[in-house]
Amino acid sequence: MDIDLPALLAGLAREHRVPGAQLAVHHAGETVTAEIGEETYGSGEPVTRRSAFPLGSLTKPFTATLVMALAGGGDIDLDAPLAEYVPEVGPGGRMTPRGLLSHTGGLASNIDEGGEHSEVRRRWVARHCRESAAVHPPGTVFSYSNIGYILAGHLVEVVTGMSWWEATEAILLKPLDIAPAFVVGPPSGFRPQATGHTVRQGRDRPLPVTGQTLPKVAAPSAGLALGAADLVTFARSHLGALSLQAAIDRDCAREMRRDQLTGVKAGPFGMADSWGLGWAIYRDAGTDWFGHDGTGEGTSCHLRFEEAAGTVVALTTNAATGVALWEDLLEELRPGGRAVGGRGLSRPPEPGPRTPGSPECAGRYVNGEMEFTVVADGAGGLGLTTNAAERFELTCFEGLRFTMREPTGGRTTYTGRFLRDPETGGVDLVQVAGRLARRARDDGSALAALAAPGEGG
CATH class of the missing domain: 2.40.128.50 (Lipocalin)
Known part of the structure; x- marks a missing residue:
């Protein structure tokens, strides 16, 4: 590539006071990586390619891939009533695995982190995921739902007989030679994990986030920690790279990238142009890009890939200001035809003139x-x-x-x-x-x- 990625990443990290970050780009058959800074501010422990960053919601495409692996093997039907596999959701028949993965299942958005959470996911699902408690009629609107992905993780556990952690490691990561790390849950071997940081105006130094609020029950929605190079490998497996052993076949991978929101009344406004099964779809760069963003406790991670040229871009950061770093990175890559899908957050799509609030x-x-x-x-x-x-x-x-x-x-x-x-x-x-x-x-x-x-x- 004709870009000095380490210099670019280091400059953006200084500007946004990000203590540590990884950037990985795969293009024209070559993967280039850059790692800068420290895993924890002031610790002296450098970020390396092996450092794992809490992915936040970028965990969701991994959970979606597990569900698709089961669908590809004939273990589940994406369009069958979810109650056929998870009777705890109760009768109704409108909630389906496809709806969970496309955020059209109608479930509430966020888990109550201050509430009571049984570590037995089946019990939690029975209490919080009944179809009768849906906040929107299933299949009618897009509404981003962490709870939907907790339920998707439980579906994986019911069908495989493994825990979500075991299934993620055995079915997805081990075949790709990716060593897992998890934010919550059982340990799975040693891998250094970056600490998230808050960055406040008027303060000289980033502050490490010492507490972890993610409940174990929510791990399928936000519990994975990996590096930027791992994200590139995962995306390339979805694109059918012959050198990689993918968990799903090409047809299932293609279905995950297919627009699932035809006929849906409200789409993912401001987040993406549309949504597939686990992947956001971005159409603002002249070609379709796919990916996901994730924020954890003081971390911000991002993944984009496109099918035509097989280009993949992944960024992991250990500060909340990593979101702004990502936006500036997109602008830096845009000149010379290197536009990456996914607009910044500073303005809505096609906003028009400013108006008074109604x-x-x-x-x-x-x-x-x-x-x-x-x-x-x-x-x-x-x-x-x-x-x-x-x-x-x-x-x-x-x-x-x-x-x-x-x-x-x-x-x-x-x-x-x-x-x-x-x-x-x-x-x-x-x-x-x-x-x-x-x-x-x-x-x-x-x-x-x-x-x-x-x-x-």
Whole structure:
């Protein structure tokens, strides 16, 4: 390649105060890697190719691949009622394995990290994943769901008789000669693991994150730790690299990359252009790219690949500011035709001109344990408060679209929109970072629940 990757990565890491990072690029049959900095700030332990970074939600494509391996072997039918394999979800028949992997299963977005979590995933599923408790009718909308992937991991355990950790290691990683590390769960051999860091304006040094809040039950959604070179190997196995032993055949891999959202009323606005089975789909770089992003406790990791040339780009960082580093990396790669799919977070897709915030958007919106309260200030402004007591000022655009910057003054920006009821025209939903919350029934301006919500604007 004609780019000095170590120099590029080191410069971006200094700019964004990222203590350590890995970058791996596969192009034209060659993989080039760069590793810079320390696993933990001030520790003196350098980041190496072997260092494992908590992947956060980049764990999900691995869990999806496990499910697809079972589908390819005839052990499950992607479109069968999930209750045929996991009776704990209860009757209904609309929730399917395909819906879980494409985030159209209707389940709530986030696990209540402060709640009670049985370490027996079957018991947790029986309590939290019943189809009758779905927050959206299955198959009608995209709403990003960590809980859906916990259920997908349980499906793997039911069918294989192995734990999710055992299945991940034996079916996916060992054939690719990847040594696993896990954020939570049983140890699987020694592999140095990077520590996440918070980076605050006005402070000289990044602060290591000492606590770990991910419950063991949530491991299939966010529990894996790997390196950038491992991510490249995994993506190349999906592209059918002849030198690698893939867990799934070419047909299953192709199905994972196929757009699954045809006919779905609300897509993954702000996160991607569409979604497959485990993979986000990005169409903003002139060709289809696939991948996923993941944030852990003070880490940010990213993966993109495209089929035509077989190019793969993977970045792992041990700071929350790694998101901004990734955005700048995409801009650095763009000149000379090296555009990588996946727009930055600083503005919504096709935002149009800025507008005042509409007062009709004010109200309380819920998705399981997640809650947003939107308040109009009477002067054309909107504020959004989460149930974690974070408050954001919204920058509004045409079509009821908005961005909201993290309240600590950092650069991370979330993209969202309000959606209208196609029958009444009233605002009934808000979507933030792909998660779709419905106006609460006890809200003074509540509208009737929708069976098939429509696009906003």
